[in-house]
Amino acid sequence: xxxxxxxxxxxxxxxxxxxxxxxxxxxxxxxxxxxxxxxxxxxxxxxxxxxxxxxxxxxxxxxxxxxxxxxxxxxxxxxxxxxxxxxxxxxxxxxxxxxxxxxxxxxxxxxxxxxxxxxxxxxxxxxxxxxxxxxxxxxxxxxxxxxxxxxxxxxxxxxxxxxxxxxxxxxxxxxxxxxxxxxxxxxxxxxxxxxxxxxxxxxxxxxxxxxxxxxxxxxxxxxxxxxxxxxxxxxxxxxxxxxxxxxxxxxxxxxxxxxxxxxxxxxxxxxxxxxxxxxxxxxxxxxxxxxxxxxxxxxxxxxxxxxxxxxxxxxxxxxxxxxxxxxxxxxxxxxxxxxxxxxxxxxxxxxxxxxxxxxxxxxxxxxxxxxxxxxxxxxxxxxxxxxxxxxxxxxxxxxxxxxxxxxxxxxxxxxxxxxxxxxxxxxxxxxxxxxxxxxxxxxxxxxxxxxxxxxxxxxxxxxxxxxxxxxxxxxxxxxxxxxxxxxxxxxxxxxxxxxxxxxxxxxxxxxxxxxxxxxxxxxxxxxxxxxxxxxxx
Amino acid sequence: xxxxxxxxxxxxxxxxxxxxxxxxxxxxxxxxxxxxxxxxxxxxxxxxxxxxxxxxxxxxxxxxxxxxxxxxxxxxxxxxxxxxxxxxxxxxxxxxxxxxxxxxxxxxxxxxxxxxxxxxxxxxxxxxxxxxxxxxxxxxx
Ligand SMILES: Cc1cc2nc3c(=O)[nH]c(=O)nc-3n(C[C@H](O)[C@H](O)[C@H](O)COP(=O)(O)OP(=O)(O)OC[C@H]3O[C@@H](n4cnc5c(N)ncnc54)[C@H](O)[C@@H]3O)c2cc1C
Numbered sequence: 001x002x003x004x005x006x007x008x009x010x011x012x013x014x015x016x017x018x019x020x021x022x023x024x025x026x027x028x029x030x031x032x033x034x035x036x037x038x039x040x041x042x043x044x045x046x047x048x049x050x051x052x053x054x055x056x057x058x059x060x061x062x063x064x065x066x067x068x069x070x071x072x073x074x075x076x077x078x079x080x081x082x083x084x085x086x087x088x089x090x091x092x093x094x095x096x097x098x099x100x101x102x103x104x105x106x107x108x109x110x111x112x113x114x115x116x117x118x119x120x121x122x123x124x125x126x127x128x129x130x131x132x133x134x135x136x137x138x139x140x141x142x143x144x145x146x147x148x149x150x151x152x153x154x155x156x157x158x159x160x161x162x163x164x165x166x167x168x169x170x171x172x173x174x175x176x177x178x179x180x181x182x183x184x185x186x187x188x189x190x191x192x193x194x195x196x197x198x199x200x201x202x203x204x205x206x207x208x209x210x211x212x213x214x215x216x217x218x219x220x221x222x223x224x225x226x227x228x229x230x231x232x233x234x235x236x237x238x239x240x241x242x243x244x245x246x247x248x249x250x251x252x253x254x255x256x257x258x259x260x261x262x263x264x265x266x267x268x269x270x271x272x273x274x275x276x277x278x279x280x281x282x283x284x285x286x287x288x289x290x291x292x293x294x295x296x297x298x299x300x301x302x303x304x305x306x307x308x309x310x311x312x313x314x315x316x317x318x319x320x321x322x323x324x325x326x327x328x329x330x331x332x333x334x335x336x337x338x339x340x341x342x343x344x345x346x347x348x349x350x351x352x353x354x355x356x357x358x359x360x361x362x363x364x365x366x367x368x369x370x371x372x373x374x375x376x377x378x379x380x381x382x383x384x385x386x387x388x389x390x391x392x393x394x395x396x397x398x399x400x401x402x403x404x405x406x407x408x409x410x411x412x413x414x415x416x417x418x419x420x421x422x423x424x425x426x427x428x429x430x431x432x433x434x435x436x437x438x439x440x441x442x443x444x445x446x447x448x449x450x451x452x453x454x455x456x457x458x459x460x461x462x463x464x465x466x467x468x469x470x471x472x473x474x475x476x477x478x479x480x481x482x483x484x485x486x487x488x489x490x491x492x493x494x495x496x497x498x499x500x501x502x503x504x505x506x507x508x509x510x511x512x513x514x515x516x517x518x519x520x521x522x523x524x525x526x527x528x529x530x531x532x533x534x535x536x537x
Numbered sequence: 538x539x540x541x542x543x544x545x546x547x548x549x550x551x552x553x554x555x556x557x558x559x560x561x562x563x564x565x566x567x568x569x570x571x572x573x574x575x576x577x578x579x580x581x582x583x584x585x586x587x588x589x590x591x592x593x594x595x596x597x598x599x600x601x602x603x604x605x606x607x608x609x610x611x612x613x614x615x616x617x618x619x620x621x622x623x624x625x626x627x628x629x630x631x632x633x634x635x636x637x638x639x640x641x642x643x644x645x646x647x648x649x650x651x652x653x654x655x656x657x658x659x660x661x662x663x664x665x666x667x668x669x670x671x672x673x674x675x676x677x678x
Contacts, residue, residue, distance in 0.1 A: 059576060063582070071582065155675050166660070180667040185671065188660075367635070378608060379556060
């Protein structure tokens with residue numbers, strides 16, 4: 001589906017990255033009759049080749065289909081130096097970006113998440129509010145297709161969901177009962193997973209339980225299935241297998257396009273009147289830092305020095321209940337049953353600020369169970385595995401990871417990708433606040449699972465390979481000295497450079513970020529379409 | 538890095554980490570050493586882990602030890618090089634749990650997750666009857 005390169009053309013808008021946010025911007029601007037080109041280092045995916053159709057799927061998940069680019073090691077991946085990081089970032093590089101592997105659990109930030117400084121005296125307020133994003137959340141739900149049900153008392157009212165919720169299954173119902181008995185909040189998760197046919201050629205979920213290896217059924221929404229076909233229909237050009245190495249600027253400091261390496265490794269230049277960076281919370285600061293020049297010695301759009309700082313991931317810990325008499329709890333999408341936000345908001349009695357959500361997780365295949373907690377090798381192996389296989393239900397806590405300047409993405413001075421470009425280096429440590437909220441979640445989580453009837457609870461104090469949410473590294477704000485982009489995603493320094501991915505988050509909340517990322521991307525696209533007609537040829 | 542792995546040594550180690558159970562042989566006696574070697578060759582990380590573990594086990598007289606002695610030697614590798622050991626073990630587990638005879642013993646369906654999938658009873662809204670009584674409690678700003 002890649003269209004031919006047209007290297008003489010000056011595009012109105014050039015987008016770097018074809019993932020969740022880049023796709024949304026491409027479709028939006030192409031529909032607004034902008035001439036759009038997107039450069040993506042990865043490729044289109046063929047759903048029939050996803051590993052879930054093969055008996056060795058549990059092994060492939062550890063290598064060529066790992067969520068971790070350092071393990072997957074495909075030519076289109078870039079390595080990430082994680083030696084100084086408590087969390088490893090995970091992602092996918094290709095058309096659809098990380099939505100190819102995501103769980104598609106799609107909650108929204110709470111209104112309070114945008115005003116953390118005002119309400120709790122920490123971090124910073126966003127320059128926009130929940131209400132500013134609401135119409136874009138709704139539009140994104142419509143395009144991606146949301147299964148869920150309105151009426152959640154923990155969140156502002158929202159429009160009817162496109163499809164009914166994913167069924168809870170007997171494991172979900174068991175947990176729902178326990179939440180009810182404890183008087184704790186729970187609600188069926190919003191998911192971008194089809195529970196009926198929705199979208200062009202997309203079936204309903206067949207509950208295989210393994211949507212984090214790509215969805216063979218095309219029931220899980222990913223942007224290669226919806227935004228991209230729309231964008232291409234409207235004339236957007238998507239160049240795949242092409243890696244941007246820098247954003248170019250003119251003598252006035254304006255963005256003029258990008259230099260990139262094509263499929264054959266040849267240097268190419270594409271010109272554009274504006275550049276939108278959508279390379280995710282690690283790829284975007286890397287790109288801005290790689291674009292340093294004499295005029296921008298600290299990297300592009302970095303007069304504030306905030307590029308690459310304030311990296312947030314969300315911190316994860318979890319408890320897994322063993323229910324020996326339970327049946328088949330691996331049936332159904334992996335992480336998409338129930339969300340509890342009983343402990344979402346700050347309560348000064350708890351000893352930490354902000355809070356966490358619980359997500360529920362289903363059991364997995366025997367290889368994964370064997371690799372999990374409390375299944376030893378040797379004489380006791382078979383007994384412990386049998387006790388757990390098909391008999392576990394997990395509760396994962398996703399904690400608000402408040403921004404700290406010392407958590408960073410920088411350029412590694414030795415490690416390079418397959419094109420010889422500097423790899424990102426992550427420096428990240430878990431704050432006391434994060435640790436305290438995770439500890440709280442583990443105690444409460446054990447209480448919940450015991451209430452549900454668990455005979456035993458396995459505790460995972462911290463998940464390292466859980467950097468699925470990449471945020472904060474080019475934050476938005478009104479103050480050019482403290483932020484990289486303004487409330488419209490436009491760089492304070494360069495008025496034809498925009499950032500639309502999780503990098504612009506000011507705080508992370510305690511929910512999965514992608515609906516917010518895409519809502520922000522759609523809002524920025526709308527700003528460009530309505531206020532930046534000057535960027536059109 | 539070891540290139541010619543001693544599959545007898547690997548088989549013996551596999552029988553200790555995944556011993557016989559019921560009428561099923563241990564992972565080594567099932568002939569999985571060859572599979573472990575072959576699949577490990579396809580990924581540098583797996584190969585390095587396998588080589589590290591095998592090199593460490595080949596230092597002593599692993600094959601002539603009794604069961605407890607072999608377990609002790611394996612435990613020594615586990616504590617001296619936990620990352621390599623864990624990865625090696627993860628590969629071994631994944632391969633063992635791909636075997637139809639293992640699935641049969643466990644009563645596990647054994648098929649790949651797709652294309653068949655699973656069925657679930659449809660969404661039933663009555664489960665919300667209790668939580669629906671709760672007043673909205675999101676924090677207003
Ligand atoms: C396993 C997993 C599970 C997840 N589950 C959830 C979930 O349940 N809910 C949720 O909300 N979020 C989830 N996420 C996170 C979600 O996928 C991301 O938040 C989202 O995809 C980010 O969108 P993005 O556009 O910022 O970046 P991405 O979707 O990561 O896309 C960035 C794109 O930019 C490209 N790129 C980067 N650098 C260059 C370059 N130099 N040249 C050319 N192209 C480049 C990349 O190849 C990539 O395709 C999950 C992620 C993973 C990995």
